[in-house]
Amino acid sequence: MPLPAGLDRLPDNLVIELDHYGVIKLEGEQQDEFLHGQLTINIKALPDNQARRAAHCDFKGKTWSLSVACRHEGALLLSINGDALPHSLAQFKKYGVFSRVEITDESTHWAQYCVSGPLASEFIKNSFGSLPQTPLALVQGALGLAVKLEMADSHWLLLLNPDGKKAFDEYCLVNSLELFPSEVFEALSIQAGIPLVSGPNINEFVPQMMNVQALNGIDFNKGCYMGQEVVARTRYLGKNKRAARIFRLSQATNISPGDMVEMQLGENWRRAGTVIRSAELGAESWLLAVLPLEAEETTCFRLAQLPDVTLEKVALPYSIDEPKAPKSAGS
Numbered sequence: 633m634p635l636p637a638g639l640d641r642l643p644d645n646l647v648i649e650l651d652h653y654g655v656i657k658l659e660g661e662q663q664d665e666f667l668h669g670q671l672t673i674n675i676k677a678l679p680d681n682q683a684r685r686a687a688h689c690d691f692k693g694k695t696w697s698l699s700v701a702c703r704h705e706g707a708l709l710l711s712i713n714g715d716a717l718p719h720s721l722a723q724f725k726k727y728g729v730f731s732r733v734e735i736t737d738e739s740t741h742w743a744q745y746c747v748s749g750p751l752a753s754e755f756i757k758n759s760f761g762s763l764p765q766t767p768l769a770l771v772q773g774a775l776g777l778a779v780k781l782e783m784a785d786s787h788w789l790l791l792l793n794p795d796g797k798k799a800f801d802e803y804c805l806v807n808s809l810e811l812f813p814s815e816v817f818e819a820l821s822i823q824a825g826i827p828l829v830s831g832p833n834i835n836e837f838v839p840q841m842m843n844v845q846a847l848n849g850i851d852f853n854k855g856c857y858m859g860q861e862v863v864a865r866t867r868y869l870g871k872n873k874r875a876a877r878i879f880r881l882s883q884a885t886n887i888s889p890g891d892m893v894e895m896q897l898g899e900n901w902r903r904a905g906t907v908i909r910s911a912e913l914g915a916e917s918w919l920l921a922v923l924p925l926e927a928e929e930t931t932c933f934r935l936a937q938l939p940d941v942t943l944e945k946v947a948l949p950y951s952i953d954e955p956k957a958p959k960s961a962g963s
Contacts, residue, residue, distance in 0.1 A: 634914065635813060635815060635913050638913055639913070639918075642816070644749045645749030645751045645752060645809055646746070646749055646812060647804060647811055648746040648814060649743070649745055649811050649814070650814060651814065652713055652715075653712065653713050654711075654717045654737065655709055655710065655712070655737075655741070655742045656735065657707050657708070657710075657735070657737075658709075659736075661732040661733070662732045663707065663733045664676050664708070665731065666727075667701075667708055670723075670724065670857060671686040671687065671688055671857060672839060672844070672857065672859075673685075674851045674854040675701065683700050683701060683779045684702075684848065684849065685699070685700055685701075685844065685848065685849035686701050687839040688720045688723070689858050689862075690858060690859060692862055693839075693859035693863050694835045694836060694837065695835065696719045696723055696834060697717065698828060698839075699711055704772055704777055709738070713829075713830055715830035716830055716834055717739070719834055721737055741793060742791050742792065743790075743791075743792045743793075743800075744790065745789070745790040745800070746781070746787055746789060746817045746820070747787065748785060748786055748788070751803075752788060753786075759796070760775070760777070764778060764779065764780040767781070768781075774795065774796075775792055775793060775795055777790075778790050781824075782826070782847070783820050783823070784949070815911045815913060816913070818911035819911035819918045822918040822920045825876065826920075827842035827844065827909060828920075829842075829908070831889045832889060832890035833890060840863070841872060843875055843950070845867070845952075846950040846951060847950070850863060850867075852867060873925055873926065874923060874925060875923065875925050876923075877920070877921055877923050877948070878920055878945070878947070878948060879918070879920075879933065879944060879945060880916060880919075880943075880944045880946050881918075881919075881938075881941060881944065882915070882916055883915065883917065884912050884913065884915055884917060885917040885941075887910035887917055887935065888910060889906075889907055889908055891910070891919075891935060891936070892905075892906065892935070892937075893921045893936070894934050894935070894936050895923070895927060895932070904923050904927070905921050905924065906921060907919050907935075919935075
């Protein structure tokens with residue numbers, strides 16, 4: 633199907649196949665204990681009816697991947713983009729040999745979709761018995777599961793097993809639902825301020841530089857996990873000097889993760905940051921870039937490869953402010 637001109641041109645009923653995403657499955661007696669020590673969230677407290685966004689970091693706090701974590705049929709599932717999945721999988725298996733847990737790449741088993749609209753709602757209610765209404769709420773059943781996403785309008789993430797995919801494909805055919813390309817999902821995610829780690833940005837940024845804390849993707853009061861010291865210092869000692877910002881261009885432009893963003897200082901321009909997520913639609917483009925927190929609201933930004941085009945700022949749909957640690961008595 634051709635790309636829509638922009639996000640304001642999407643139909644009421646939307647289906648996007650997320651073939652650039654995969655799934656890691658963790659199953660076994662110590663699955664919770666193991667993953668709790670790897671991710672930035674409290675896996676032990678994760679209920680069956682709720683998904684969470686999470687970061688997987690190295691010991692320096694640099695992010696291997698960002699995922700949506702949830703439970704299904706007693707196992708733990710992580711939905712991760714295909715670029716980052718092999719890196720996290722390798723790290724999990726490296727440390728998993730010391731735990732009673734089986735770690736597998738289940739990407740070929742699961743079909744993933746982003747859906748919205750009344751027809752999608754009807755499929756979810758008929759397949760799972762109810763419709764998740766709050767951000768990252770989850771329903772599941774024999775066909776897989778559905779998660780409410782945090783986008784401006786109601787969108788859901790479907791993770792469907794082979795039976796679920798067959799049922800959904802038939803439903804789409806009967807109701808004449810066409811698939812939109814994955815670029816639409818990328819643009820919707822950027823509009824919602826949801827970061828991504830891929831390509832040259834893998835293992836480059838501390839989670840807070842990508843606003844992961846604003847998406848409830850870091851639990852600061854949990855036990856030890858890989859990279860915890862750096863993540864905690866970044867929060868409580870004010871070490872973080874960067875954050876992700878949303879931009880839009882009113883033209884179709886080929887932008888890639890890792891592209892350079894420049895900021896204007898007087899009559900000059902200097903390097904300011906890096907694109908971490910991008911999407912090109914028919915007549916507009918979207919990007920999320922990690923930039924200095926110190927930049928003024930009036931600062932102009934541009935892509936290094938497009939020096940004649942100023943980026944249009946789009947407000948973040950959440951706050952990125954983080955509290956400092958309380959001062960001790962007498963300080």
